Amino acid sequence: MRPLEPPLPAGPDRLRVDGLTVVLRRSKVPVVEDVSFSVPAGQIMGLVGESGSGKSTVGLALLNYVRRGLKIAAGSVRIDDTGVLELSGAALRRARGSLVAYVPQDPASGLNPALTLGFQLREAVRIHADQLDQGETVDDRVGLLLDEVRLPDAKTLLRSYPHQVSGGQAQRVGIAMAFACRPRLIVLDEPTTGLDVTTQRHIIETIRHLTDTHDVSAVYVSHDLPVVAEIADSTAVMYAGRLVEHADAAELFTAARHPYTVGLLDAAPTPDRAGALVGIKGRPPRPGGWPSGCVFAARCPYVTDECRAEQPPLAPIAPGHLLRCIHPVPDERRREAAAAPVAAPPTTAGVLEVKGVDAGYGGAPILHDVTFGVPAGRCVAVVGESGSGKTTLARCLVGLHSNWSGEVTFDGERLDPKVDKRRSQDRRDIQYVFQNPYASLNPRLSVGENVEEPLRFFERASRKERRRKVLEALDQVALGSDFADRMPDQLSGGERQRAAVARALIVDPQLLICDEITSALDVSVQAVLVEQLRELQHRRGLTMVFITHNLAVVRSIAQDVIVLQGGRLVEAGPVERVLTSPQHPYTRQLLADLPRLADPVATSS
């Protein structure tokens, strides 16, 4: 975190956005409405929002660019003295890259797979060759850029194609391209999403460093509050195409007043405290379905009739703190819910014992000698970065991946590596929930039929009986009976994932293996799901293996944790112990690199 800035921006504004409105080209339905903000020179503004909030659309509009089917309908974007939205043709092309630059979300797809990194970097410089210093060549500048983003071994790198480098390296190249022509403003669209925490930390530091040295302002678009808390000087929160709150970063993360912002903060998991996550129920309204009053009214716990009558304005409530709400959340309420610790059932004998498991894919080893146990009624979190073998481990346990050796016993019985050689009872007792909510339900069957599927196989029950069980299972994950007759594509990601959990629960399993089931979900939705799982564990004494890449979420769900690195188990133990006094340097590194929100309790006291 940077030291507290004065409440009002000090220098002149580098970027000024006024009344920006983006609409669907055909229907003229707004997706972004009347967005105004400014960013002082050299500062970074975080633009936070969940899926569909329109934050990326705003980010791109700063370069006078919209995706197919959209149109900028009104507003102005001024960078220094240039009105970007008034530019067109060659003038606009000159501005893009040299006045304002862009770093895409996915470094892998943002780079052209058919061209070398060298070509693409040089191109970024060459397009605006007029801004090179006297006597500086394109290659000089490229070399300088690679130094700045700390990419060593430039020669090999420049000759490489995008698929040959890691995600972190690709994103550094993306950042180097954006800084190539020393722009005045950089728009970063979720530049670290999908990267491991250590890489993420390095990228964030590089961005901070570069903006400071070159006096560049930045708009950092992200859904990830802790990351924004780490990098931004000020933060704006978007919901359903509108700014709902905008304040100094320190103020926003400690004294948020908008119910939505507060909800987001309550939903964000933290490794520092055991605490229940509080999700936001419901879904944001879609463009075209925005209410005439406050857009958050339908999901807001403080809603009154007044809120639904008309849209509140974005008004200052304190110096430098803008809010679009007539019932601001009282300051002292923040993080009340955080007090409740997760109840941990007593340790009993292990239900699942994993001993010396080695696994590989087509000759390539993935897991080495992994040994751990899952005691009855407890939840073990398996934490690891990409490539750590965590998903392979889960698939070995359930028998979807059978190329492994070692011993796995369940209830004292040894499990066969292949699922179809396991006893029917074992297949029933161990259930698995997949990572991708959009692929785990059969799109041709209704939600109810999907949930019923394992029942049809394991039990001979009457149709009425099956229906009753389906509704019961759906009810356990808080999906009403009307969901049973919907088709999967009518459900949101979070709802689909809950239906997938219901499908696993319908056969009364003893062990539930969840493979990164929240990773595709927004934090507010993730919180709902995690809470439900925790409650289920508590109520039904369900034993769980919870695979995740996010160390922060571990404390909210699990009692034990194992950490995998490169296919080896490097640390295991109770969550409290591992997170407060990690033994292995790798775990310590992971914890240190994890971006966090300032603890409001600590800060306010």
Add this chain to the structure above:
Amino acid sequence: MSVSPVTAPSAPVPVRLGTGRAHPVRRLLLWRVPLGVLSVALVSMFTYFATRVLPGDAASAILGQHATPASLARLRAQLGLDESAISGYLHWAGEFLSGTFGKSLSNGQSVTAEVMPHLVNSLVLVVVVAVFSTILGVLAGVLAAYRRDGLFDDVGSVLSLVASALPEFVVGVFVVYVFAAGVFSWFPAVSILPPNQRIWDQPEKLVLPALTLLIVTTPYMFRMVRAATIEALNSDYAEVARLKGASPTRLLFCHALPNAVAPAVQVSGLNLLYLAGGIVLVETVFQFPGIGLTLVEAVRTRDVTVLQFIVVLLAIFYVSLNIVTDLIVLLTTPRRRAPR
């Protein structure tokens, strides 16, 4: 937790390098060439046994009512029908490999003398069509993609859909009606050549057959190049390039085209494959003295030796073209060519 905290020193993770595996090109060749040889062998077997076993007795089928015991016996010996099926095949395959292809049953000429001049004519036709359809298809496809949903794109898309659906002999007949016998009479309606002449001696006879095949093959190229270019222009990397300030021409030529090469090569290959069969009908329409017409004649006269020769030849062409196409696609796709 039933396991002691493990804090073993983290051993370096073994890094897999591309060196452990064969180079993609070598891997492709090692895999595809033997498979190709096998394919051709199987096709030759199928052809041989089909022409020999199925009709009961090929010799009497060929000679029909004019068969005399003596002529039947002679023909049986010539076809190897007096041997067992397997030794007959081995005998035939051995001769084929050593370059002895036998004599045509209809006129007693050696098969090579009968087929080769026609093969050359067909090759000229196929190459001309392939070259023009590639040039035309790529240009039109890129232009349509660049001006997407514009007039050119709309008209091109509809025309290509219609043209690619038409039976080639129907196109041939329309072409004849329009350019030779009906509306205009600019070109000869039939491409019959005097003996000892090649198609390049009378190039005007090449025009209509080539035009017909061009109408049939170009739409595939157009559609594929258009789709590939549109996909590239809509990609994240094109967006990034636009936001770097790249001009539309730079976007098209430096960013979109390199990604459209592989699909274009693929379609070129497919078009050539198609042409290997498509010439049969078109050559018949125009009586063009090529390998397709020869094949149809051989079928009609039950000239088994010529039939076997042409089918195996076409199979070799097919298989090698497939390999070459895949090889070029591999070489023009860095993601597949360069090891990680």
Add this chain to the structure above:
Amino acid sequence: MANASSIDDLTPEGVNVTRAPRSGAVGRVLLAALKTRRGKIGATLALIVLAIAFLGPLVPGPSPTAFAAPSFSKPGVPGAGLLGTDVLGRSVLARVLNGGHTLILLALASTALAVGLGALLGVFAAYRRGFLEGLLMRGVDVVLAIPQLVFVLLLMSVIGPKWWLLVLAVGLAQAPQTARVMHAAAQSVCERDFVQAVAVWGEPPRMVIRRHVLPNLTTPLMVEAGLRLSYSIILIAGLSFLGLGTQPPAPDWGVMVNENRLGLTSNPWGVLAPAIVLAVLAVGTNTFADAVARANLGEMRGEETVIAAAVTRENE
């Protein structure tokens, strides 16, 4: 949306399409196609020709094999009918009206054979994986090493023009293509988590294929059937044209094009009329297949690319 990269922004045409409740997979796929302009045009064209082919024989008029007027009489000549006469002086109109139903029935039969066999092979191989999959698909590659038309010609030359052989040869010639397409489509479905999920319970393969794989292959299967039908028509008409399909004097559009070529200058209708109906039929079926693919592309893309891409990005 053109750009699949954004999880943030809602798509204009939208991922969140609320679809009507199911009304049978095949019906739904076809209905979606019929709602597009392309689908309407394709269906109309094909239906017109189908009407000519199947209602044509019911139309009163001269016999398609009887002499009507001197050969290649133009339409105006007395007794020649609306389209004049052909090479043997028979009414072109009568022959066009009577020359389609056999062709279309044969094409339908070969399509059924090609798609049935091909889909069976492709889906089975994709689900079984391993050695058998490799063997089957390499076998498909080998058959694909013979040009379709040449394959059919070879069979026809050996046994002679028989209608059952025509169906068999055209069907077999096309089955490998379908097998390849359906194999690829089935592979992508089999890799999806919901199929894997079923495997976790140990459901028998037959059930998995029937309940979970096949219903998700409706669209590619319909598209493939449309394309195969269109190619079968082309192939069978082509064979008749070469004299290896329907035999004279029976009326057949392919045969007619061949017979009447010499009279193109005297009475072009002898060639043009059958050529036009064939063209309209082929274009109609092909356009409709194209519309099926386009209309249902959204459903495949909605799940597979737009969101899955976003999800993978989140995770890896």
